[in-house]
Amino acid sequence: MKDQTMYIPTFRDVLDAHERIRPYIHRTPVLTSTYLNGLTGAELFFKCESFQKAGAFKARGASNAVFGLTEEQAAKGVATHSSGNHGLSLSYAAGRRGIPCTVVMPRTAPQAKKDAVKGYGGRVVECEPSTSSREAVFAEVVAETGAEFVHPYNDPRVIAGQGTCSRELNEQVEGLDAVIAPIGGGGMISGTCLTLSNVAPNIKIYAAEPKQADDAARSFKAGHIIADDAPETVADGLKVPLKELTWHFVRNHVTDILTAEEDEIVDAMKTIWKRMKIVMEPSSAVPLATILRNPNVFKGKRVGVIITGGNVDLDKLPWMKG
Amino acid sequence: MKDQTMYIPTFRDVLDAHERIRPYIHRTPVLTSTYLNGLTGAELFFKCESFQKAGAFKARGASNAVFGLTEEQAAKGVATHSSGNHGLSLSYAAGRRGIPCTVVMPRTAPQAKKDAVKGYGGRVVECEPSTSSREAVFAEVVAETGAEFVHPYNDPRVIAGQGTCSRELNEQVEGLDAVIAPIGGGGMISGTCLTLSNVAPNIKIYAAEPKQADDAARSFKAGHIIADDAPETVADGLKVPLKELTWHFVRNHVTDILTAEEDEIVDAMKTIWKRMKIVMEPSSAVPLATILRNPNVFKGKRVGVIITGGNVDLDKLPWMKG
Numbered sequence: 152m153k154d155q156t157m158y159i160p161t162f163r164d165v166l167d168a169h170e171r172i173r174p175y176i177h178r179t180p181v182l183t184s185t186y187l188n189g190l191t192g193a194e195l196f197f198k199c200e201s202f203q204k205a206g207a208f209k210a211r212g213a214s215n216a217v218f219g220l221t222e223e224q225a226a227k228g229v230a231t232h233s234s235g236n237h238g239l240s241l242s243y244a245a246g247r248r249g250i251p252c253t254v255v256m257p258r259t260a261p262q263a264k265k266d267a268v269k270g271y272g273g274r275v276v277e278c279e280p281s282t283s284s285r286e287a288v289f290a291e292v293v294a295e296t297g298a299e300f301v302h303p304y305n306d307p308r309v310i311a312g313q314g315t316c317s318r319e320l321n322e323q324v325e326g327l328d329a330v331i332a333p334i335g336g337g338g339m340i341s342g343t344c345l346t347l348s349n350v351a352p353n354i355k356i357y358a359a360e361p362k363q364a365d366d367a368a369r370s371f372k373a374g375h376i377i378a379d380d381a382p383e384t385v386a387d388g389l390k391v392p393l394k395e396l397t398w399h400f401v402r403n404h405v406t407d408i409l410t411a412e413e414d415e416i417v418d419a420m421k422t423i424w425k426r427m428k429i430v431m432e433p434s435s436a437v438p439l440a441t442i443l444r445n446p447n448v449f450k451g452k453r454v455g456v457i458i459t460g461g462n463v464d465l466d467k468l469p470w471m472k473g
Numbered sequence: 474m475k476d477q478t479m480y481i482p483t484f485r486d487v488l489d490a491h492e493r494i495r496p497y498i499h500r501t502p503v504l505t506s507t508y509l510n511g512l513t514g515a516e517l518f519f520k521c522e523s524f525q526k527a528g529a530f531k532a533r534g535a536s537n538a539v540f541g542l543t544e545e546q547a548a549k550g551v552a553t554h555s556s557g558n559h560g561l562s563l564s565y566a567a568g569r570r571g572i573p574c575t576v577v578m579p580r581t582a583p584q585a586k587k588d589a590v591k592g593y594g595g596r597v598v599e600c601e602p603s604t605s606s607r608e609a610v611f612a613e614v615v616a617e618t619g620a621e622f623v624h625p626y627n628d629p630r631v632i633a634g635q636g637t638c639s640r641e642l643n644e645q646v647e648g649l650d651a652v653i654a655p656i657g658g659g660g661m662i663s664g665t666c667l668t669l670s671n672v673a674p675n676i677k678i679y680a681a682e683p684k685q686a687d688d689a690a691r692s693f694k695a696g697h698i699i700a701d702d703a704p705e706t707v708a709d710g711l712k713v714p715l716k717e718l719t720w721h722f723v724r725n726h727v728t729d730i731l732t733a734e735e736d737e738i739v740d741a742m743k744t745i746w747k748r749m750k751i752v753m754e755p756s757s758a759v760p761l762a763t764i765l766r767n768p769n770v771f772k773g774k775r776v777g778v779i780i781t782g783g784n785v786d787l788d789k790l791p792w793m794k795g
Contacts, residue, residue, distance in 0.1 A: 202504070428524055430750040
């Protein structure tokens with residue numbers, strides 16, 4: 152596992168990943184909006200990973216990890232800790248291969264998230280909502296099952312899988328000037344850097360981050376990883392910090408990291424729902440929020456915008472009261 | 474105008490409409506859901522008119538009417554009475570042609586709907602919320618402007634335009650056994666009948682209606698038009714009655730009209746939002762609700778499901794409390 156973590160994936164790994172996962176993922180559509188083009192002065196191309204299997208781009212990386220295992224490894228299954236889309240996606244991918252999947256989640260995580268993992272055939276093991284408990288429980292799971300750990304983002308197999316998204320986008324839209332995606336741990340941005348630096352090195356890559364969880368933006372300025380201490384943001388998929396592998400890609404290939412305030416994120420989300428008629432997560436609205444905040448960066452440009460996922464609680468939308 | 478109303482459109486009119494409106498409408502995508510296929514035992518193909526211009530299939534018929542006008546007619550503009558998607562769509566189409574559009578709406582209609590019409594360049598003239606006031610105000614508008622009346626559905630130009638939707642669907646999906654669409658006034662169903670009876674007469678056509686506004690189902694059984702008296706349903710696009718032209722198509726080509734209860738419609742809507750990640754109207758959920766209620770009719774069949782529109786008030790979703 153140590154070797155896996157330190158290996159820096161290449162574009163060859165993205166191509167291999169794409170062949171490997173093709174039967175298990177959607178080639179998601181790219182949507183446009185005349186209204187949003189008018190609002191921003193840019194030409195926006197939305198790559199809708201909200202329509203991806205399991206509802207998020209994470210199905211790409213998880214499928215690559217699962218279907219790249221040897222038979223011997225696969226028999227022992229996979230495991231991860233995640234209360235978000237990665238746990239769901241790993242459970243989806245393991246279900247497609249027919250191997251066991253264990254997801255360690257805080258007992259305080261929403262029941263709907265636990266049910267969703269189980270819905271794809273995964274097993275949920277609960278821990279206390281603390282890092283020490285999570286690590287202890289996770290170590291037990293691995294000791295007991297021998298399962299392969301698939302980290303949500305700091306894993307070359309996962310990054311190579313995420314890199315297939317911008318490969319499709321670059322095939323679907325000609326002459327892009329820039330691509331922008333949200334940044335949390337940096338898996339999607341790293342995959343985007345890996346692919347575009349190889350196939351279209353002139354496309355600028357921007358990362359978008361909530362101001363209230365701007366560890367990546369501050370790391371980018373400082374030149375080394377700074378981790379936030381328990382940030383709070385409506386974009387709950389973006390709270391996690393960069394790790395060494397994703398930092399490698401961010402540092403070397405990202406043009407800038409832009410941030411947006413909470414109310415700007417919610418406004419952008421509601422605008423996308425209203426005008427584009429797609430259900431997507433608060434995290435996925437951060438790029439549009441930053442484009443609206445920095446119109447001069449994007450004006451007149453052809454910009455790919457990655458809508459990373461669509462898993463929201465329809466009973467707790469951020470513009471609902473109470 | 475009398476001539477227009479009584480003329481029964483032919484498939485030639487659908488082909489002409491398709492050529493005429495192509496620059497102004499989207500060829501909307503067809504989406505599928507493994508989850509919903511499992512739930513229903515059918516293979517469902519969702520034709521997503523929620524992604525159509527102005528957010529609903531109505532842009533097809535309205536564009537056909539507007540772009541089919543002579544220069545002389547066009548100079549005087551178009552007019553209609555509608556507080557829903559037709560008013561919005563007519564305003565959109567008129568805006569694209571650069572001609573005036575007047576929409577008569579009850580003063581009690583939501584401000585957001587009035588603003589949406591104005592957003593596309595249309596003029597809103599308010600009436601009292603009664604049929605007599607609407608007719609009086611509308612007559613004044615026509616007398617004053619000489620505008621061409623475009624009825625929301627009982628108009629051959631509108632029906633021919635709506636018929637382009639199932640033409641696309643039939644090109645996009647091979648071997649359909651059935652198509653199902655919601656029925657209100659019957660414009661979409663009539664267009665579907667017109668097209669499919671010509672290009673794929675073996676495909677069965679089902680209409681789906683809220684039980685609380687089941688005038689079409691009762692008309693279908695009785696053999697003559699029965700109009701509901703001010704029905705109340707969450708599927709607010711489906712409250713209007715059949716008229717002579719749409720009744721002609723329903724009577725001659727529809728296999729059956731199925732109904733669903735209010736809670737079934739809301740559940741189906743939420744399920745589609747949650748699993749398919751699309752924003753769509755309560756009206757558009759009625760077909761899935763009736764499929765779930767009548768599994769044996771659709772089991773093992775390849776079924777086209779028309780998602781008619783996506784214009785909802787995001788602050789008043791039917792599963793929100795209060």
